[in-house]
Amino acid sequence: MTSIELSWALAASALLLYEAGRRRRSLSRELKGLRGSLESAVQRNDQLSHAAEEMGRLYRDQLLTSRQRAGRLRKVLEIATSINSNLSLDKVLHEIVHAVQGAVGYRIVLLRVLNSRSGAYEARAFAGLDRNAITKLEEYDVPKAEFESWLRNEFKIGHSYFIPHERKLWGDHDPHSYTPDLGERAEGEWHQEDVLFVPLAGKDGSAIGYLSVDDPADRRRPAREVVEMLEILANHAVVALQNAAMVERLQESMSRLEEATERAEELNELKSNFVSTVSHELRTPVTVIQGYVEALQQNVGSANVGMQRDFLRVIHEQNEKLNNLIVAILDLTQFESGRFRMSREPFNLVDVIDEVVGILKPSAEPKRIALAAVRDVAEVVLEADRNLVRRVLHNLGTNAITFTPEGGAVTFRLRTEGRHAQVVVEDTGIGIAPEEIQRVFDRFYQSNSGLSREYPGVGLGLSIAKSIVEWHGGEITAESEPGHGSRFTVTLPVTPSDASVITHATWSPSRSVSDHLTRLTIEMVAEVMNARIASLMLVDGEREELFIKAARGLREEVVCGTRIKMGDSIAGWVAKHGQPLLVTDIEDDPRFGRRNHHQYETKSLLSVPVKIGDRVVGVININNKISCTPFTEDDQSLLTSLAERVARAWEHASAHEATADQAEQATKALAAIIDHTRRSKLRLTAGTMALRATAVGRRLGLDEEETRVLAYAATIHDVGMAHVSPGVLHEPGQLDSETWEQVAQHPARGVELLKPIEFQSQVSEIILAHHERMDGRGYPRGLQGAEIPLPSRVIAVVDAYESMTLGRPYRAAMAHVEAMAELFRCAGPQFDPTVVEAFAQVMAETEDTKLVRTPEAA
């Protein structure tokens, strides 16, 4: 096993151990639940015997007063006993309705049971009805609300409801009526349109079903005693229903428990296999080292220097190998302790494929394998864990090369399909037999089989690759034709599965603020703030409530189902007070309970109002920073700036005289910001520009408001570059005059684009001047020295550092030190020396790795 293989194995095991831990916890939860169910089953039994006792008492009482009634009650009791000893629900219900028919004397009986999923009462048991009537009843489920609307106090007898036909509750004719014609009835006799309902009261008092009876043998309207008997039988139906539900739940829990136990055992088995594999890997180099050291010791003083040097080389090599293993095991420990986190970031999949192909070249060349990457696009942005994705592709590539004989070919193909990116790794190798292909992804399947040792690098890697891909919400498949080659296909969602924007189509702040605009709003916020979850809530003035208009990263039912009272919860507080709110750790914040937040995984969130004039029209919420760090004050001021532009865009689009064209301009401005943010994120962790700029701004003594403006301007300053064709910046050499024209106009273009949403003239000024030089030789206006706004001078420095350390396709990236030297060299004619000085101090002081870019990272 190679050390790459082993580190894959370690990672795989870490996943397993992590999973095993989770299983164990859920197992104990399960057990707790089961214990609870058993307790309530015992309780249920108590209830049963209590009911039996009560019935016995009733029986005794009644026996004395009426022989006939006693006879009926005996039947009831007999049936009740048989009911309780029988757990087949349908049979029980059948017996109950027949007991009602036989013992109480109603010829027609219907029993309906609530289906908690559909929220309607379904016909489940019948007596005295023909097939046609039953079919009709089975076809119509009575919705809970409808049933409840019939239960009026005026109809109440005991716990039941008698609805006389004179009340005409269903008008002249009840469409749901199932009773056959009972013939002429005298005044005061039971009428065919009379209705008697006996609710089956569940634990909380609501009806889990009901009995409906008709056509009493004695033609009488129900007397209290008769209703009481019906209620006794109804209670038995309740017990039977609850018991049946309990048994079902118990069975479910049991099978879940069994499954979990099985899985835990399986994991344990895998774990011990793994331990023995790791142990083997560790012992081998130790054995080699021990052997060579011993041999050297025995030959001290030998004249054979060549041999000694050889032995020392082997010892050194093996020591290195051992060291790598130990590092990997330490990683594993960290993994196991649950500190491991997937870190998602946006990156270009094309770059990763190129990188992997580059790494694999040296192993393909000796075998004269043609290694190629084929793609129809230059850029596919994924939001995923870059390192893990690279490991998956590297592993697939390594396997492909290993199994491909000399002179073959290994090809990486990239294609996109809707919101998915697909990487296909194809080889012309020996292939995989059909019976093996099902199992190549099984964990540890091959680790002990001959195949993996014959071809090191296969076996463990695929199972971990599968875990990683599935972790990202993707899929990995294998196809092969033995003797001709294999094809592995990795499909990954371009953005996490729940990241699409959902809009809720009920209401808009104004008719002319289109769904499109609100959608863009939320997309812009999510992109600029680097938040996985973003939502836009609007104020429903009539109801004094907030509802979600558009969201990214929330499930549809949350979007459609959430309503928050003004003043309640976080968004409600923000809407009521018109103030932003930053919660770095919601569990520690005494202002808010944990309730209503189950859909959010992180503890940090940020909420700002959207105001038109002084009126709060909505709230923007963001949660879950993609970097997994909490939101900061800086994020709050940036989001506040964005919310102000959003309000501005809405106003612009919905002004009285607004033309379609003006609405279009507002959407264009937001779209341009989104586009710009996405483009710059490919180069740099989003928000870094703004972070650096504000740090420098503060150091130069800008106040809070000025800093806020600077942060926003730094975020969007290059928005005008969207119109410069991207190829231009990727080519070396001088720009031709036409391109130069485009580049020179980008500050003005940006200002123009943002105009519909910009209300602060400073922002436009800053953007316009960010390419001016101190000596007046900048563009577009050739401003000099202090004529250039200070924030523009700051952005110029931060931007220059950025582009130097990042490099261009035609120019290598500079190290931090070199870039700083270059800034100092140009301080004076190009940059403001005080800004450069402040920037240097910021960079020197910060320990934030996001701010200091190492050449490797670039």
Add this chain to the structure above:
Amino acid sequence: MSKGRILVVDDEIYIVHILDFSLGMEGYEVLTALDGEQALERLKNDKPDLIVLDIMMPKVDGYEVCRAIKSDPETQHIPVILLSAKGRNVDQKMGFDVGADDYITKPFSPRKLVERINSLLGQAVSEKTNTST
């Protein structure tokens, strides 16, 4: 003259090298094989006096090789020392079940291995001497 002929089987080339070196220093003649298949091949042609056999190997593993040796009347008298990195009791038991004469857990000192070989060969030699007289 050589003290005896020993077949060393291990898929880790450095272990084979160092055992070749150490046993050679001790006066043994050493044959080598890098997997089970090679080992069985060598057994056909050269009759070693003792086999040092790794367990975890590609193609045919050490247990299988050992079983083959011990079930063939031609070779069953050859002592086998199993080398394993596993070191769990169950593996040791498995080793003896397939007929191994001794069992050494990695990591081990080559000197210790030499001692075991010396003692096993001493035994084997004396047994042979006994039966022939």
